[in-house]
Amino acid sequence: MLAAVPLQIIHIDKTLLALIATGDTPAFRELYERYRKKVYFLAWHLLKTEDEAEDICQEIFTKLWVNRQKLPEIDNFNAYLNTLIRNHVYNCLRRKACEESFVTETLQSDVEHLPGGVMDPAELRELQLTLKEAIWHLPPQQKRVFELSRIEGYKHDEIAKELHISRETVKKHIMAAIRNIREFLRREGKEVLYFICWLMLC
Secondary structure, X not given: OOOOOOHHHHHXXXXXXXXXXXXOHHHHHHHHHHHHHHHHHHHHHHHOOHHHXXXXXXXXXXXXXXXXXXXXXXXXXXXXXXXXXXXXXXXXHHHHHHHHHHHHHXXXXXXXXXXXXXXXXXXXXHHHHHHHXXXXXXXXXXXXXXXXXXXXXXXXXXXXXXXXXXXXXXXXXXXXXXXXXXXXXHHOOOOOOOOHHHHOOO
16 A cells, blocks of 8 residues: 655645746756656666666656646645656557567568568568667657657647647658668668668658
């Protein structure tokens, strides 16, 4: 059973949330310092990677700031934060599972068009890892837009709404991501552009 949060802490949190709702950046910094370690260590415990835990931390506090006007509605911030962490970790795990499926299905589909339709399992695995690495090295916003579009199947309008950017910016991120992936593969010496054409479909 989770320990009850002391009323004094709840009161302090609500005071900070009310200040943050007005755009008070020092109050936001104080909230960040109070809870950053909690977010990081819970995310790390569930995901087991430092980079992903840092990403979760950044995503959560960015979301809190973007939606700061709604913060005074929160009665128990600690409980609210636990829900945010759980949801973001779940989404991260779901994205990873979708990425695995995306890479495997994309490669297998294109292998069928190769002479004989056969590829050595070790070579296929190497291509899977290379493509995942290419996606991983994309700039954060570019990577997120690409994942939403190509891996999670979001439409451009849905991505724009989710990330609070314009539809045109979504298109630019996707095209830039494709160029960066192709350049990464070229640098790695992987002749796998036979499936990149599929990635370019809008």
